[in-house]
Amino acid sequence: MASKEDFFEHIEKGYSTKGDFITMGAAMLNGEAINSALVKVPLKTLNRHGLIAGATGTGKTKTLQVLAENLSDKGIPVLLMDLKGDLSGLAQPSPGHPKIDERHAKIGIPFEPKRFPVEILSLSEQDGVKLRATVSEFGPVLLSRILDLSETQEGITAVIFKYCDDNKLPLLDLKDFKKVLQYATGEGKEEFTKEYGRISTSSTGTILRKIIELEQQGADLFFGEKSFDVNDLTRIDEEGRGYINILRLTDIQDRPKLFSTFMLSLLAEIYDTFPELGDSERPELILFIDEAHLIFNEASKALLDQIESIVKLIRSKGIGLYFVTQNPTDVPNEVLAQLGLKVQHALRAFTARDRKAIKLTAENYPLSEFYDTKEVLTSLGIGEALISALDEKGRPTPLAATLLRAPMSRMDILTENELKDVIDSSKLVKKYGEVIDRESAYEILNEKIEKAEELAKEEKEEAQTKRRTSNTRRSTRQNPVIKVLTSATFIRGVLGVLKKVMR
Template sequence: MSHKEKFFDHINKGYTTKGDYITVGSAMLETETLTNAFVKIPLKTLNRHGLIAGATGTGKTKSLQVLAENLSDKGIPVLLMDMKGDLSGLAQPSPGHLKIDERHEKIGLPFEAKKFPVEILSLSEQEGVRMRATVSEFGPVLLSRILDVTETQAGIISVVFKYCDDNQLGLLDLKDFKKVLQFATGEGKQEFQEAYGRISTASTGAILRKIIELEQQGGDLFFGEKSFEVNDLTRIDENGRGYINILRLTDIQDKPKLFSTFMLSLLAEIYETFPEQGDSGRPELVLFIDEAHLIFKNASKALLEQLESIVKLIRSKGIGLYFVTQNPTDVPDAVLSQLGLKIQHALRAFTAKDRKAIKLTAQNYPDTDFYDTVEVLTSLGIGEALVSALDEKGRPTPLAATMMRAPMSRMDVLTDQELNELINSSKLIPKYKETIDRESAYELLEDKIKDLQEDKVKEAERKEKEKAAKRSSSRRSTRQNPVVKVLTSATFIRAAFGVLKKLMR
């Protein structure tokens, strides 16, 4: 058996699967694509998370698009974080191209152009289904980690939540939370001190500055009602295909605090809402996080620990997380070690640091007798990638340099007209379009402060009246009765005359 035949047999045995699967392409050996040497990803292991990495322009976004399309076709909903604004084309079929036909002929897969059910979501004022959450839904622990506060400040945040629970004050948006903090060290200082102990104005001031920082990155748009229900991410269309939910994030690339806040909130809400699945035959929802370095780059230690914990636990809920970034080193080792699927596009070695990073990346893949992994990583072409997955028993599949299949949908953005038509046809827009600002902590405390101020004015007026009454009483006590005054005067005159008489004698 020739070297090529041995490799073909090695790939086909390694990617044999009895259950349902996604075919991402066909294996390559020495730059030659082996027709029908299919690289398959079992649906059963797609909740084991994954990574799509590679230098700019090597095909990461197209690989993401291929996975999303095939998941949708299998009836599995998807959420895509669209940082660059180039994923909306999923809603329209590919126009086709001669090079696509040539690629698929090499792979051994027929090419079919089709569009997919797409929902456009938004965190900001961009058009789309608005995704929001209330401060109460975050809870004190999650909010403390997002704000990156000290242990003492985290305790104060817990007290604020407790006070609001005890007094039926809704914490919906950031102005609610700020109002309670100000009340705690202002008009309500005595009330807080008696019930929960002394609260430092320096600590509340530091927390307020953190909240203002979050507001400046758009947090005031994210926090509020109506809260987005995560079950709306798991819709299936009338043809049994999962919806591809595309979250437009082009206007928050320079707002990592908001992006991290949203991601942590979303993952925590999904974990709390979805039932335990264990190792089911297919995931319930798959999330692709493009430009994943934005989550990790500016995250605090506490936030990273929370993310790492959720990544480890959320798998049992049937949720798959896929991080898309330029270099695997953008993802912390604790998260990287949890990833079952790795699709590694080409890396560029321009500097000594780059070459060192490539050697480290190569060590993340299974050993193979068929490739020099370091060399392959720098020689892959556009739309080619090293693939390492898990089989149905959770074992690593053979490492395969893969000619990736082409997306079935458009590899370009929608026109403004197409985008407007898609958004206007959404069934979720009416549900989440209206911004609700019902009576909550801000309004209730405003009324309470007003009442307290009125009480203070009344108390001051009462004390002033008492003082005036005392002054009036004092003046009356020193003023003589007219009769007494006349008698006193007469006595004085007689005494004076008596003295004069004695002197004249």
């Protein structure tokens, strides 16, 4: 059996860092926390993404909370996807508890209750900063991925965008896109065929049905103006702490299409907007995606490819993505392979499938002379986790079963009044609160159709007037034959009268 001294030296060496770092807790040996054997994650490698996994009730949300708090304290802004509605407590300090003091005494670090700067965001009708994006900002490729279109349908979508660009028709919301789609095979069919080739009505019908499906999940609230500026996610408060942006998603758990639509558009916008940073000393923004399986379960192959590409590329912009889910197998292998920090809470071996998942999970971690990884995975307690990170040179740190530190903020939700105070004091709520519905493709095409209909009506009336005038003229002008006959009859009549007089 390894001695505590050997283990302490092993952890100290493996988690030593020259730069700034976040302390996760103290390493454990044989179920006992080794005081001051601290597990530290360098800020330099936090843009290499990560995973927080574990069975329900093992402490994943509290781990997420701890990471968000410490990032904020280091001046790094955070975006949290709050699907369960239990993260708003970050805005209030922890009331403390004897068990928290006992835990921190075992870890060897002091406990300090704190509140953090919080911004409440919303994708739906819930109160908060409204997140919106225009259809134009999505572009034809991303919109096609979200709608899971075929190659032919993607081509039609690209043509629709090209037509709108050529004719200066803003595509702001879904009703704009639907209007242009209907116009392409209706009133504007001749125009489209002449300029862009024939468009199949069956293909546009399929695209239209998929847009309606997206609308039914609430996407009409997301598409539109005023567009959210992703740079507003990187704000720092007057004390130098990064804002913790909490996106409330409690009312869209049953609408995964909307969730994945938002996530992909957000990541694409961040990638397009943020500058290249290369090998920076600290991340610019960290995103935590809770209930990550909602993205992957409903995603098409094209959408998964898009997510995988963004995960690979976005870290050079100083962005870290952290997936929070029950089992690592919820995340595709291609994405899992990109994750540097892994925080694995306990897994339960109730079924053969569970045992297989535990075996696969254990194989994702470095070998350790101090642990039987499969055994540890099923014996971890609440607030304990296996941790594997990357050191400052990008090398995996030693595997450490860790007694995690407690959150400094409240481990509960805000009251309605507390939540209202946070929202009422927000500058961003005022900035994005107004819904703008300026003239766009829908209105412009409706006006164009109305003018065309009026012109057609005028031309029809003019043609009818001409026909009536022509008929009137013909009725007052004698046919030459009739004219001759009339003259002859008149002469015969006159001669007849003369004959009677002469007799």
